[in-house]
Amino acid sequence: MSVLMNEEKSAVTSGQEKQWVFLFNELDKAEAACNSKKWDDVRSFLGGKGANLFEMTRLGLPVPPGFTVSTEACNAYLAANHELPEGMWEQEVAAIHAVEQQVGRKFGDPTDPLFVSCRSGAKFSMPGMMDTVLNIGLNDETAEGMIRLTDDPRFVYDSYRRLIQMFGSVVMGVADEPFEEAIADQKKKSGIKHDVDLSADDWKVIIERFKSLVKAYKGMDFPQDPYKQLEMATRAVFNSWFGKRAIDYRNATGIRHDLGTAVNIQTMVFGNMGDDSATGVAFTRNPVDGVKELYGDFLINAQGEDVVAGIRNTLPIARLKVDMPEAFAQFMDIVTKLENHFQDMQDVEFTIEHGKLWMLQTRNGKRTARAAIKMAVDMTNEGLIDKPEAIMRVTPEQVDQLLHPQFSAETKQKSRSEGNLLVSKAVNASPGAAVGMAVFDADTADEWGKAGKAVIMVRPETKPDDVHGMIAAKGILTSRGGATSHAAVVARQFGTPAVCGAEELEIDVEHRMMQVNVGDAQIEVREGDWLSLDGGAGEVFLGKLATQDPDFEHEVELNTLLKWADEIRKLGVWANADYPKDADRARRYGAQGIGLCRTEHMFFEEERLPIVQDMIMATSKARRLSALERLLPVQRNDFEGIFRAMDGLPVIIRLLDPPLHEFLPSYHELVADLADLKVQLQHFHTLSEIDTALGQVRQKEDILNRVKALSESNPMLGLRGDRLSVVMPEITEMQVRAILEAAIRVKKDGVDVHPEIMVPLAGHVNELKFVKEIVDRVAAEVFAESGTTVDFKYGSMVEVPRAALTADELAEVAEFYSFGTNDLTQTTFGMSRDDAESKFLLEYTEKELLPTNPFQQLDRGGVGKLIEMTVKLGRSTRPDMHMGICGEHGGDPDSIEFCHMAGLNYVSCSPFRVPIARLAAAQAAVKHG
């Protein structure tokens, strides 16, 4: 407190009382109040928008004067059951007086009235999620005063009706539609088509209707007292923090619910003061493709909401140079300064009032995945940021987006030429290929999406209320609005492909359809019809277009960024691959080894399955050995291919894992087949037909009996994994032989081969010893037969808790560990994934019993503890023991961060996720060293 007492007195507090309200030029006071000069803390305290207004003010930029009510005030208000914290309102009034002094106008004074905007501003930008009220201070009296000052009644009445409309809907909770209807009605009466053509008198009529509307809906008058307006607006912003759409947005984006929002009160400047006025939004770089060029839209003689809402079609920002060259030059100068200052692409709002440029807001701009990557690389090359910062600027999900399927040029060409199915080319608002069924409202999109259907959400424009549907959709299509419209911004944030402003489409929400012209014909697209969107090209196609894999090698910036990631990361990134073609892709995507080659997938292939079934059906060891002999060359060939693809890199091959009945037809299938056969039997007459059919019946019955014998009550916990090696060692012998013979063959061809043999499901060191004896014996045989040897390693999966608990013992035999976190999660929770996901896991996450699905994101508190224990125990026996993870979690960024922290050597994931893992691993290294 003594520190504060020594500070210069604030313009808004009268002494020692707690300061809730800060003028834009009081950044030092805010820093003192939140006890930190760290930008992150200041942003928490003032909100992102507020903090940036303070920063711009400090930089000497033309910011309309104003003040910010801190997030601390919001939280105090919400905690006190919607009671304003003590002194806050008085400080707000004092701040208004300070602004009056700065601007030279007076709030509520008809002779020279001051008007202000009131906007929310949380720490993290939540575009359009919360409420804004403009033109506060206008009332019947000040409106007349303003008309006297500006001699522009049309502008003043338009502004006044905007206040009543926004205040009515946002603060007082009147629905928006009646306001719009009143305007439409007046246009009809005056025989006018567009809002701009409405006269001052029209607006005056409308104002009266609006006031009646408020009174009718809410039983109270629209407040004439400017201070009452301000207080109600401030409360409304506070309250909007726990509005449904704000909560939905935070849930979707992982923003904490206890941050609260600040309230920014700022002098109004008017972009709708005539043709020497304008308003716009712009990005310092192209947020779609990342190119370093000014990007944005503006409108002459308009207010900012008109641009953002996407209601009027805007002009590209470059045109400002033609329309207002001086303001444009000043603007270019300011935004360059801002980007350099914040070291990131800025998303700014500006207004030009009678030729004077005002900066209303700046913030780090949202961007597409491609743009994020390009900007990170470009800014590093420009010297604006360093490589670790570049790594942190791109999320793993953004890398994922670039690797999503795309439409090939040929596919699109074919659609265009053959079927004339390209129905629109509009704003490429968010890139990527999306294929789905058209739906025309957010609730349906949400419902269908949750039911697993692919949907394209089609709307004239989107509003914050629509976000839940946008999240559920594969793609978004609007007929109005540009690259900075709500639909575009939200779509880019969630990585959902979007095409906006497709004006050719006549969208009829009420009848759940849209009409498009294809050639001369008019086609109706109804709910459930298929559409394909190319968000990168802004193209809309009818029907389902085929997608293709991305061209990873030609993503130059991505590869540059990943090269930097490789320099920084400590975790290796390996891939799970069962076939040579997968191994090949993994290598091209940057995998440093194969962490899991599942031998059973090879067993399932068409020409092999009958041999595998013979092996399982064998009643004698001799017959089983004969089947295994036929499998040997097949397996050996598979391994040869993988070894060749991974020349110079390690390949971990896991011995057979699944229960044998998985290779046989299902019980139900067999019973049905048998019933069919027996019916057929009735219709045969010749002896040979009957003999053949009887033979088939007998064969099916044999299989049925074996299926019954192999059936288990809990197959996940049954005869599988290394238990198969104990019960049928000859299968293991064949597999080990195939691995080592393949290794020796490719070695003879000059391949640098590093085979590693991995035992699944081990829980006791004796199991590892038992299998090791087989491995060593077969290795000795193979080496003797071939007259040469090959180095190989012998290791174990850690996928049951007992393996983790006795990892010191297992490490006496195992040379490496690989965490099978799918099974480890199942056994640690005692939860079968199939059953859980179909029966109750959704209720668990919905009721917040679990934060996320632990099969997607590694459960650090439980499964993670076992991993940490394994690392510690395993390395107590074998200090340099190599350990990795090969479960599905190996491709999940949060889980990868954990693997880094736990000291694993590598993660192994699907080839497609290798680039994501490379970035995530580097981010973990940047964050945790």
Add this chain to the structure above:
Amino acid sequence: MSVLMNEEKSAVTSGQEKQWVFLFNELDKAEAACNSKKWDDVRSFLGGKGANLFEMTRLGLPVPPGFTVSTEACNAYLAANHELPEGMWEQEVAAIHAVEQQVGRKFGDPTDPLFVSCRSGAKFSMPGMMDTVLNIGLNDETAEGMIRLTDDPRFVYDSYRRLIQMFGSVVMGVADEPFEEAIADQKKKSGIKHDVDLSADDWKVIIERFKSLVKAYKGMDFPQDPYKQLEMATRAVFNSWFGKRAIDYRNATGIRHDLGTAVNIQTMVFGNMGDDSATGVAFTRNPVDGVKELYGDFLINAQGEDVVAGIRNTLPIARLKVDMPEAFAQFMDIVTKLENHFQDMQDVEFTIEHGKLWMLQTRNGKRTARAAIKMAVDMTNEGLIDKPEAIMRVTPEQVDQLLHPQFSAETKQKSRSEGNLLVSKAVNASPGAAVGMAVFDADTADEWGKAGKAVIMVRPETKPDDVHGMIAAKGILTSRGGATSHAAVVARQFGTPAVCGAEELEIDVEHRMMQVNVGDAQIEVREGDWLSLDGGAGEVFLGKLATQDPDFEHEVELNTLLKWADEIRKLGVWANADYPKDADRARRYGAQGIGLCRTEHMFFEEERLPIVQDMIMATSKARRLSALERLLPVQRNDFEGIFRAMDGLPVIIRLLDPPLHEFLPSYHELVADLADLKVQLQHFHTLSEIDTALGQVRQKEDILNRVKALSESNPMLGLRGDRLSVVMPEITEMQVRAILEAAIRVKKDGVDVHPEIMVPLAGHVNELKFVKEIVDRVAAEVFAESGTTVDFKYGSMVEVPRAALTADELAEVAEFYSFGTNDLTQTTFGMSRDDAESKFLLEYTEKELLPTNPFQQLDRGGVGKLIEMTVKLGRSTRPDMHMGICGEHGGDPDSIEFCHMAGLNYVSCSPFRVPIARLAAAQAAVKHG
């Protein structure tokens, strides 16, 4: 080494060399050699029999001089691929010379020959399991010399033929049958019935036939050199350590395989030197019922093997007082001294040679369960041992035996009177009731037993080769031999009921049958026919007699011992009980609470199952609630009964645990029923019949659909436990209401009720919070409705690894923990018990991949680690947290010991195992403090 060099030189070593051989009077040397004076170490070194011979020698008792080759020598010999360790043989020769000096005779000297026996002697007694050779030193020459000395050619030739026979079969591996045939043949030729009637000349002829037999079978002569005899016998004893029957015995009794056996060489004394000679075995107390009285058998003019082998029918030891009063007095004096010295019941062998008593062996005697308990209590009351020692003298398995079912007096009376089915009353060799099918050889007994059949093994007498069959049998019946015969000793050790020496039975092993006289009729009992044995009464019945529970309250000594156990133990002993009658029994057996009351068992009862099925089939919440309303009073009644039975003690009630489909018919059953119904439908003609049948079809189809919907791939890991509470909270609400309403009702009746509500399968603290909210809400309702409250606790099962790993978090909500070690073992190993035990667990224990079945004996290395972790973490949050175990392991002594060491508060087991757990818990406290 310097210590040894300062020692007095041994009679058998020449200086600094390692001493392998020790004279009976060199106990100090042996202690020095094994570097310990601890009795346990000395026994390990000299074997149990040897150590006792040394000790008796030190006590000044009449022990025939001799020496012992140490177990260390045996292990060195076995490790060196059957090469005698350096110096050992020379020491043995030197020891023979020392004995020659002590006795005044010379080994191999025809003028005054010394003869010795050669016996095995491991640390733990393995009766009859290993080889013994008597009369070593006899050959053609010394035999003639001995005849000159004794003037008793019959005795000498008998002894000589015994040597050749034993040496031939035991050392040289000739089958025993041809020897016996040769004797039988000679008796026939001489027209003689019994061995004792064979003359010296008969024996001389037999000796020559025996020598030819050896030569014919083995291609080498019976060795005439006494030293060759000694060396070969020594080696044979060493080799017998890894003989099949020794290995079987050790496996069955849990003796380690690396202990090795000592070899005891002792001067022969002869009980067959005429009618002033005798030999016998005796126990200082009755090993069958524990009464303090001399117990045993002897034979005049016989060698000891005749008594033990059970071939000749012996005289009771008390008769010795009549036949040889002086020797008897001296004997009584010695055995009293021995019992006091060893502070335990002694099993002694003695021989009287021309009136002089020699003690050949003493050891702690084996005894029945009943005797063990009585002796432990008596000896404590006599002041011989203290209470902790008494506790350690009885094994938990022995307590278990006493609690095994018995035949009631009425059952037996009925059998006797109605069917005349009592066919023999013979030696009550090992108590207990056994019911099984007759088999006539050990291999069949073993085979049938492993196949799960109850068998009674019937033999004229048993031999060490028969042990595997005896272990597999429910009961043992012999027609020859007494209370100290091989059959009796082994049966008592394994707690198998046995009746011995039932001479009325004519057992024909070759034809796999026996003949018995029932009244005037002769009945044949064939393989597979049922028999019932009362081992405690020595009675044999035809057919299957009903068994009944033991009369625990009237087992006076057992209750005394358990009272002492209660004073000593630190672990509480609770019981698992689902019904009032179980709770009642548990309490009578000493349970201090109910650790697990499974509510689902109540659901399965006949009149309730339809309501439960209604509840599951309910498609609406309203219908489900209506079914639950009907279940409420039923559950409440169950709980009332248990609360009343456990007045003053805690009762832990577990909420519903199993997956719901367990309450519905099985899929296969339903499909079959439906098929039947549809066939029936073909035969109905009236509309009402058809309507009814169609209704039934529809109902079955509904159930079938629900069964399909509820079916899971791994039900153990599916929708069960507290997951049911999450998905269908109304079930939990009903159960909590039933528990608390019942508690309030009995409380109003003056019962001191302590309900504890337990959540199954929790793995995350949020689950416990979720259910707690329900519990607290329902409790508030019930308390408000009844106008009173009742104290209750809320706790959690720990049965999935995640609960253990996060036990600190769970303890924030749970007030107590109970380990469900069945499920915890399943999830820790990733092994379903059903599938494992039917598919591969047997191979795991047979191949020694696991030491024991972890579902029977708690896996300390894995599951135990989780328990220790839980204790530590749980008490870090809640220092006095009460924890127990309620899995099947709660009744297993080894697991109970672990629970004590891990710091649990109690074990909870089946009511029948409560007394066992009381003892095991006390033993753990004695062992570990």
